[in-house]
Amino acid sequence: MANFALIGAAGYVAPRHLKAIKETGNKLISALDPCDSVGIIDSYFPEADFFIEPERFDRNIDKLRRSGNKIDYISICSPNYLHDSHIRLTLRNQADAICEKPLVLNPWNLDALKIIEQETGKKIYNILQSRLHDNIISLYNQIHNKGNDKIYDVELTYVTSRGKWYDRSWKGTIDKSGGVVTNIGIHFFDMLSYIFGEVKENIVHLSQPHKAAGLLILKHARVKWFMSIDYNDIPDFIKEKGQRMYRSITIDKDQSIEFSAGFTDLHTKSYQHILSGGGFGIEDARTAIETVYTIRNTSPIGKKGEYHPFLVS
Numbered sequence: 001m002a003n004f005a006l007i008g009a010a011g012y013v014a015p016r017h018l019k020a021i022k023e024t025g026n027k028l029i030s031a032l033d034p035c036d037s038v039g040i041i042d043s044y045f046p047e048a049d050f051f052i053e054p055e056r057f058d059r060n061i062d063k064l065r066r067s068g069n070k071i072d073y074i075s076i077c078s079p080n081y082l083h084d085s086h087i088r089l090t091l092r093n094q095a096d097a098i099c100e101k102p103l104v105l106n107p108w109n110l111d112a113l114k115i116i117e118q119e120t121g122k123k124i125y126n127i128l129q130s131r132l133h134d135n136i137i138s139l140y141n142q143i144h145n146k147g148n149d150k151i152y153d154v155e156l157t158y159v160t161s162r163g164k165w166y167d168r169s170w171k172g173t174i175d176k177s178g179g180v181v182t183n184i185g186i187h188f189f190d191m192l193s194y195i196f197g198e199v200k201e202n203i204v205h206l207s208q209p210h211k212a213a214g215l216l217i218l219k220h221a222r223v224k225w226f227m228s229i230d231y232n233d234i235p236d237f238i239k240e241k242g243q244r245m246y247r248s249i250t251i252d253k254d255q256s257i258e259f260s261a262g263f264t265d266l267h268t269k270s271y272q273h274i275l276s277g278g279g280f281g282i283e284d285a286r287t288a289i290e291t292v293y294t295i296r297n298t299s300p301i302g303k304k305g306e307y308h309p310f311l312v313s
Helices: 014-023 039-043 054-066 080-092 107-120 134-145 179-196 263-275 282-296
Strands: 003-007 027-032 049-051 073-076 096-099 124-126 152-160 199-207 211-218 221-228 245-251
Touching (some): 003 014, 003 054, 014 027, 014 039, 014 263, 049 054, 054 080, 073 080, 124 282, 152 179, 179 211, 179 221, 211 282
Parallel strands (some): 003 027, 027 049, 073 096, 096 124, 152 221
Antiparallel strands (some): 152 245
């Protein structure tokens, strides 16, 4: 049984990590969040210590280590811009880090973290759960087993509407979240590069606070993509169902990628992968982080209205 600590216990994704720690037969010893609305912990680990100040949490982790009851892993579910600091805190305390996406916001932070890994001998793992989805694995095998140079035409539309709270939170601040493409889209870009290979060209057609679009040319695919948190971008037939999210990924206009079912259960699978000696590390995370960083820092091209001609309406 491994000892875990959790940073970001009040966040949206924290319950998936709590569930994964429990289902893999491990124990949460300590948790941190500046917000004290963390009653969800009682459903999993009611005996866990809880802190709202990082200094006291850090002291607790250090005391546990010195008393022979060290933390083996710290799971990081904090806001994106704090991941780098919280990974450093983890490795300084001789624990391995299991961090949500994005691992960091800027590519050069990855190089610095690699040095800290080497210095401490500890590991940094990134949750890249879409790579463990059965349908994604099947598609990966389908593409790679053909062993040819075929270029696929891929269209990706992802609209997940958010309310007014979004702009008031850290997620609405680009320096803290990395913007809409990083915050809601990085797992799609990771999945695309994982399946279709390295990035050859990254063209941005639209870049706004609530939506973005572009063309991503990969080794084996040309990907037209559109992402938005604007409810107005949801197709009418989805609105008529009372739904606020629309996701469509097609290959060569006739094959759809479907991974809605089972996606929320992949954190436990990710933990099992890590605990069995696998897991995805810094280099696995690099391509997607470089991709969204480029999108965030590239001036868009094209005329107004051309950014989502493929959006189903």
